[in-house]
Amino acid sequence: MSDISTEPVPLPEIMIFPKRLLNADTTEKLLNRIHGLKHVRQINLHGESLPVVVNYGPGKGHKVDHPQRRVIEVKGEKMELRVQVGRIFVEVDDIDYVQEVSEEIERICEETLPFDFYLEVGRYSKFKPSLTDYLRGLR
Amino acid sequence: MAYKRQFYPGKSLPAKNRRRFMDPTVEMKKLREVAMEDVVKILGHRTPGSEYMSTHPPLEEGTEPDCPIRQMVTPLEGAKAGDRIRYVQFTDSVYFAPIAPYVRAWMYLSRWRGIDTGTLSGRQIIEMRERDLEKLAKNLIENETFDPAKTGIRGATVHGHACRLDENGLMFDAWQRYEWNAAKGEVEYTKDQVGIPLDVRVSVGKPASDDDLRARTTIFRADGVDMNDDEEVTNVNLRIHKLRTLSGFQPWKVKE
Numbered sequence: 472m473s474d475i476s477t478e479p480v481p482l483p484e485i486m487i488f489p490k491r492l493l494n495a496d497t498t499e500k501l502l503n504r505i506h507g508l509k510h511v512r513q514i515n516l517h518g519e520s521l522p523v524v525v526n527y528g529p530g531k532g533h534k535v536d537h538p539q540r541r542v543i544e545v546k547g548e549k550m551e552l553r554v555q556v557g558r559i560f561v562e563v564d565d566i567d568y569v570q571e572v573s574e575e576i577e578r579i580c581e582e583t584l585p586f587d588f589y590l591e592v593g594r595y596s597k598f599k600p601s602l603t604d605y606l607r608g609l610r
Numbered sequence: 611m612a613y614k615r616q617f618y619p620g621k622s623l624p625a626k627n628r629r630r631f632m633d634p635t636v637e638m639k640k641l642r643e644v645a646m647e648d649v650v651k652i653l654g655h656r657t658p659g660s661e662y663m664s665t666h667p668p669l670e671e672g673t674e675p676d677c678p679i680r681q682m683v684t685p686l687e688g689a690k691a692g693d694r695i696r697y698v699q700f701t702d703s704v705y706f707a708p709i710a711p712y713v714r715a716w717m718y719l720s721r722w723r724g725i726d727t728g729t730l731s732g733r734q735i736i737e738m739r740e741r742d743l744e745k746l747a748k749n750l751i752e753n754e755t756f757d758p759a760k761t762g763i764r765g766a767t768v769h770g771h772a773c774r775l776d777e778n779g780l781m782f783d784a785w786q787r788y789e790w791n792a793a794k795g796e797v798e799y800t801k802d803q804v805g806i807p808l809d810v811r812v813s814v815g816k817p818a819s820d821d822d823l824r825a826r827t828t829i830f831r832a833d834g835v836d837m838n839d840d841e842e843v844t845n846v847n848l849r850i851h852k853l854r855t856l857s858g859f860q861p862w863k864v865k866e
Contacts, residue, residue, distance in 0.1 A: 492776045519773055519782055528766040529654070530785075530805035537786045539776075555782065557774060585777070 481598040482512065483569050485576055487559040490587040492519065497583065498556045499543040504579045505561060506546050510572050513562040515596060518554030560595050617720070620843040622835045627828045631709060631717045631755065638753040642815040649748045652763055652812060654802030655696045655740060662740050664692035686724040688739020695726075698747045699735040699803065700761055701768045703781040706823040706834065707760040713828045717755070722746060732771030733764065751814060754826060758797035759817035762787070765803035779817060788814070 493501070498516070505511060521540040525533045539555045563572050573590055580588050600609070617632040618625055630636050647658040656662070667673050669690050674680055702710050709717070714734040718727045725746070726737040738746060750756060751763070759780045762770065770782035778790040780797065787801040791813070798811040818826070830837035838844055856864050 490774065491779075492774050492782055494777045497777065519769070520784060522784055525767075525785060525805040528804045530766075530802075533806055535785050535805070537784070538789070555776065 479599075481594045483563050483566050483592055484515075484595050485561045485563065485569065485573050486591045486593065486595060487561070487576065487580060488589050488591065489557070489580075489584055493556040493584075495539045495541050495543055495552050497585075498552060499545065501559070501579065501583050502543070502545045504583060505559075505576060508572060508575055510564050510568040511561055512564040515560040515562070516552075516554060516556050517558040517560065518556040520554055618716075618843075619846045620840040622830075622840040622843065623825070624828050624830050624835050625840055625843055627826060628713055628716075631713060631828060632720045634721045638755065640752050641754055641756070642752050644748065644751050644812065644814060646744065646748055648799075648810075648812040649751060650744055651808050651810075652751075652799055652802050653696070653698055653744065653747060654765070654804055654806060655694075662688075662691065662693050665694050666692040668692050686739055686742045688742040689724065691739075691741070693739040693741055695737050696740045696743050697735055697737045697765070698743060698750075698763065699733050699765050699768065700750065700756075701733045701764045701771050701781070703760040703762075703770070703775070704732075704772050704829065704831070705760060705775055705781070706820070706827045706829055706831070707771075707781075708757050708818075708823065708826045708828065709755040709761075710829050714755070730768075733768040756814075757818050757823060758788070758814045760823065763799070763803045767805070 487501075502514065505514060521537045522535055523540070525531055525535060537555075540553060541551070542549050543552045544550075561572070561576060563569050569592055573592065577590055580590075618628040620626075620628075631638070650656065650658045669685055669692070700711075700714065702708075702714070711729045711732060711734040715727050715729045718725055718734075718736060724738055724742055728735045728737075736743065736746065747763075755761075759775070759778075762768070762781055762783060764783070764785075764787065767783075767785050769784060773782040776782060778792075780788070780790055785801065785805040787803070787805060788797050788799045789811075791798050791811075794813070796813045796816050798813045799808065800811055801807050824834060827834065830840075830843075837847070853864060
């Protein structure tokens with residue numbers, strides 16, 4: 472879905488930081504709105520991991536069945552949401568368009584999120600493949 | 611001079627609430643009713659109605675060695691019967707839960723005996739004889755130190771106390787031991803404290819409002835009552851810090 476090709480310079484990211492952890496439904500709505508925006512190159516989700524099974528203790532092996540871990544559909548593409556989303560990073564393809572995109576994102580968030588949020592601009596993740604990525608064959 | 615027991619310094623609201631919880635002469639408010647059978651299910655140590663397993667013969671059989679401490683201390687019911695030691699663990703959200711782990715430790719040791727408790731960053735464990743633990747756990751779930759949304763009963767994977775709340779205002783739980791019932795407006799436990807599914811949904815009632823929690827909280831927060839704004843609390847903390855530090859390496863400099 473997103474373009475994961477590398478760039479020689481770090482591209483700016485807009486971080487959406489909602490006041491609450493997002494439900495899968497809200498995440499799905501938000502992604503569908505943001506993904507179509509012009510100059511949005513990549514979207515990364517961060518959040519609290521939701522395991523499939525209880526991984527230790529006396530309940531080891533039992534299914535968790537967390538309602539927020541489910542398959543979501545973004546612009547026709549299905550993907551499994553494995554975290555309860557806490558932060559969304561939207562990479563913009565050119566620094567000149569950061570203001571324009573962040574204004575759009577702010578409007579979308581105001582319409583989609585039923586609680587407060589804030590936006591921040593920066594670079595929050597690595598922008599070129601690391602040696603580990605190369606070894607793992609990821610890039 | 612008779613010593614009058616003191617509990618916690620300060621005039622701020624969290625300080626007063628801390629004193630209330632720690633003072634054993636103050637009776638805590640009961641906010642909800644949860645059946646003992648349901649509490650036993652959430653703890654998950656035995657099937658409700660089954661016999662308690664024991665680790666030693668009952669004390670009345672007289673097999674214990676002669677010991678002055680044993681003669682001085684009146685045993686709890688569980689100790690008399692030789693029950694196993696079992697545990698319950700509570701997690702308290704930083705978002706104005708009614709109580710915080712360290713305050714729990716002070717409260718437990720001030721109010722009850724026969725317990726072993728341990729404080730971790732976001733959780734507080736109690737180890738105790740099984741039948742006494744069940745009574746105490748029921749008390750702690752029903753009284754004002756518990757809030758269905760901001761307190762969790764979690765034996766393992768307690769992560770969530772410092773996470774943002776979810777959209778329903780519940781503290782995050784990766785194992786989803788409790789769920790929000792929107793129709794009833796209540797929180798229901800669907801799993802025991804270690805994530806094993808329960809055969810019934812156990813309701814622990816409606817969460818308190820934010821205003822109510824802010825009035826009841828024992829947590830100092832910069833966006834609530836800042837600990838630095840309570841002069842007496844700050845001074846006591848600074849004194850403890852100074853005495854601990856100095857006593858550790860230059861105890862002759864301690865003049866008070």
